[in-house]
Amino acid sequence: MTALADDRRKQILAAAERCFARHGFHQTSMQEVCKEAELSPGSVYRYFRSKDDIIVAMASEHRANTQAQFAQALALPNALEALVLVASQVLRQINDPACAPLHFECTAEAMRNPRVAEVVRREDEEIVSALLELVRRGQAAGQIDPALDPRRASEALVALADGLSWRKFLQPQTDTTGYEDTVRQVIERFLRP
Amino acid sequence: MTALADDRRKQILAAAERCFARHGFHQTSMQEVCKEAELSPGSVYRYFRSKDDIIVAMASEHRANTQAQFAQALALPNALEALVLVASQVLRQINDPACAPLHFECTAEAMRNPRVAEVVRREDEEIVSALLELVRRGQAAGQIDPALDPRRASEALVALADGLSWRKFLQPQTDTTGYEDTVRQVIERFLRP
Structure with missing residues (x-):
């Protein structure tokens, strides 16, 4: 992909993200995405043929972020500390007003749309x-109790x-970063030998 | 409510449950519910004016079941054992092919429909x-560590x-009753003093 094509793609994804967060995935039309991106339908359709294509692309960007976070955690010498670090990143993400609405949109859509469900399922795996x-x-x-079933855990x-x-x-008013201590306690007490 | 009215109400709820599990809440019309219940629209509308009314009634039936389960658990002398009992009941419910599709329908609908979200929120509280x-x-x-924040826990x-x-x-093929051991371990290790 050329640098221009890559910029275009990012521009469309950012516009779509704003639309989805504002009106929901279901209520947003491709036309609105074009308008928000200030691009002609022809330019947008060259990159994404449907809203499903856009959400698949968003999910793979999200996946790249998640992998980067895990790479950072895997570099820590202690697995429990690594898990606590990942958990605190996740709690911050859940709380982030720029991420949360899109995540909920994606979840709601996955419950109605098998193609989106497949994307969410792959990311979960x-x-x-x-x-x-x-x-x-x-x-x-x-560092972790060897008697625990690692997959179930x-x-x-x-x-x-x-x-x-x-x-x-x-409960949208919940500050999920306030769960950091509790989640750390669950991880440490549940997993340690 | 007379015994006949109560029977009618149950008959409609059972019919709606079958329709929602088969085609989803969103795809089901009140007409289909009437047909499935083998009742005229007039009889059905006397009890429920909309699909939202039906889901609100289903949620309050579900709530009554949940309260009965908690009452049984609260009768146990040990709080940890009570929590493990509640958890195993929940895992069985999640796995129950007669309950799960309706639960997922209700969750999906809550993400799009504020009135249903309000019902789910009240039940959660x-x-x-x-x-x-x-x-x-x-x-x-x-029996439980007094240093833990009880609400967060x-x-x-x-x-x-x-x-x-x-x-x-x-992952619909998952047998959630297989998590019983792991969930018991989380509860006991996380909570005990």
């Missing part, structure tokens, strides 16, 4: 795999994060 | 309150259950 790697490493290093931690995100949806 | 009572009782009895447990329910949606 990658997150579980990254956590699993951390948990297994911690078990090998004696990883999935329980992902579930905790997903559930706190749902709590933010239900 | 009641569940958090019931757990909070259990956690505080456990702290007073020395209760909300984290609800989040874990909500997140496992979301996992069942994403």
Whole structure:
């Protein structure tokens, strides 16, 4: 992709993000995305043929961010500390007014739209795999109880994060960063030998 | 309400439940509910004026069930055992093919429909309150670490259950009763003194 094409793509994604956060994915038309991006339909359709294409692209950008966060965490020598770091990043993301509405839109859409559900499912699998790697490493290093089922434990931690995100949806005034201590306690007490 | 009216109401709710599980809340019309219930629109509208009214009634039935489960748990002398019992009931419910599709429908609808969101929010608040009572009782009895923030701890447990329910949606082949051991470990290790 040329630098211009890459800029164009980012411009469209940023415009779509603003539209989705404002009116919801479902209520936004491709026409509105074009208008927000200040581009002709022809230019937009060259990059994205549908709203589904846009949300798939957003998810892969989000995935790249998540992978970068895990890479940072994996560099820590202690798996428990790494998990606590990832958790605090997730809690900040859930709280971020620039991220949360789009995340909720994506979740709502996944519940109605199998193509979006597939994107969310793939991302979930990658997150579980990254956590699993951390948990297994911690078990090998004696930092995490080797008697725990590592996959179930990883999935329980992902579930905790997903559930706190749902709590933010239900109670938008919640400051999810206020859960940092509690989540650290869950991680440390549940996992340590 | 007379016995006949109560039967009618239940008949309509059961029919609506089948329709929602089959085609989704959003795709179901009141006409289909009438047909499924084998009642005239006039009879159905006497009890429920809209699909929203039906989902509100379903939620209050569900709430009554949840309260009965908590009452059973509150009768146990040990708060940790009570929490483990509630968790295993929740995991069975998430797994139940007769409950899960309707629960997912209700969640999806809550993300688009403020009136349904309000119903889900009220139910969530009641569940958090019931757990909070259990956690505080456990702290007073020395079964749960008194240093934990009881509200945050209760909300984290609800989040874990909500997140496992979301996992069942994403990965429908998951047997959530298989998480029973892991969830028991989270509850016991996180909460005990």
